[in-house]
Amino acid sequence: MKKVYAYPKSLKRAPFHYCPGCGHSIVHRLVCEVIDEMNLQDKTIGIPPPGCSVFAYNYFDVDMAESAHGRGAAVATGAKRAFPDAIVFTYQGDGDLAAIGTAETIHAANRGEQITTIFVNNAVYGMTGGQMAPTTLVGQKTTTTPYGRDESLDGAPIKMSEILALVKGTVYIERVAVNSPDNIRKAKKAIRKAFQTQIYKLGFSMVEILSPCPTNWKMSPIESWQWVDREMTKVFPLGVIKDTTEKKDAD
């Protein structure tokens, strides 16, 4: 009988600690599938952040080094510069990448660091209990925006993919979602392309993944998947944000 699906080799057989309906476990699996298919398990170094995915190293069966909050791109830069043969990826949330780590991220991208960033955007600080993230939607209620995010006080959700697309060292950015089988397939394709970009040494690559957080959104898993489509993608439209992988001298 033909085997059509198997548990990824680089995904440890540990039960996920994530909440039911959370996107992290799907993203973990997709990254591991890509690592397996591209035969990268023995040369990959992952940089997980603080936050819900702080335990990512319990699931990824590759070398992993924890980063301080927001510093993933700087840690990855140091690792990749010192050991260019490695495939280095960061795994970061929206608070990590789009708030405290904004400077590290933009400058790593601007230098065209040969690293890949998996940016999981769930519009909320998950691990700390559902506070406002830089990507929280206007009007969205969180524990620190109990009356809804007020644009005049809190600003509007920041679009890191679009911002990062402006710097020359960024070569590939795509925004995807993991809320339906179709979107999950597209997400995997994007992750694969981002790793390929690094292998070809073309520059900085990132995949932004809209990911449901039913617990902190106070929704059922199904409602949260629908909310990604209905609300999040209006502010964060899916698709390729930048792709200059085919061009020699982009921008």
Added chain:
Amino acid sequence: MTGNSAIAEAAIRAGCQCYFGYPITPQNELTEYMAANLSRRKGCSFIQAESEISAINMVYGASVVGARAMTSSSSPGISLKQEGISYLAACELPAVIVNMSRGGPGLGSIVAAQSDYFQSTRGGGHGDYRTIVLAPSSVQELADLTHKAFDLSDKYKIPTLILGDGILGQMMEPVEFHYEAPAELLVRPDGLRGAKGRPSKIIKTFTSDPAQLEELNWSLFRRYELIKKQETACETFMVDDAKLIVVAFGIAARIARGAIKTVRAEGLKVGLMRPITLWPYPSEKIQELAKGVKQYLVFELNMGQMIEDVQLSLAGQGEVSFYGRPGGVIPTPSEVARVISRLYYQKGLK
């Protein structure tokens, strides 16, 4: 050669593969020397980072994969690096951090000061940890201790600080380098290089199990005890017949030495104890001296920080006076000589 350049050259010769820094006076010559000389070396990497925070985290990343890595800054920038230093200490990762310190608090001044003693010797960032702290007092010693810092850091898997100051960094003295740069890059065997032929490895500090974290703290402190036993270093000058001993480190010790020569010429029996390692502190040496000498003068370019370590070391076995100038004011050897001489007579030692 300036002190800052001497550190950079010594680091290259010690096999430093990666340097990440951010401009701040008075240590820019170090960064510039690395930009000119390290960046051209095969397999080596220099980055002018976007911040001191990024620079120390790049050092962390390089250390994770087993490379010899270094960053440098001055007081306000070192404050920013404390987050990264705490993580390095927790993850038991080697790294060399240079602080060519300046006057504080706040933005302070760009002139030499020693007001970062507490920050340097008590860990500096959050959590229970220590770093090895080396305090050179000449350009030659800057070079020698830089090399030593890399070796100690690797040997004990502990971030190591070189605590200099604006004068040491800027002054020019002849310097001799005792090592050639290694032909091959030095890679620590425990660095993460991909899970090839071995299970995957994790470098982390976070745990939800307090018992595990307690054990990490215990294991760090067991290693610290070993470092105390094996690596404590100091220098003494004219202490054999001394009735009064001046305790000073770094550039202050240099000034004190000149002052002691002056008062010796007047017949006062004064000596110098200069800690070379500020952590671990040479307490045993002070206890040994205290068997014969009861009067101590601590001289620092701050409001009195190392004096606490002298008092702790003496544990009541001697009397400690203090002379300090904060904010970047540098007294001359003759000013210090007057302070020594006044104290000598006040205490009835003549």
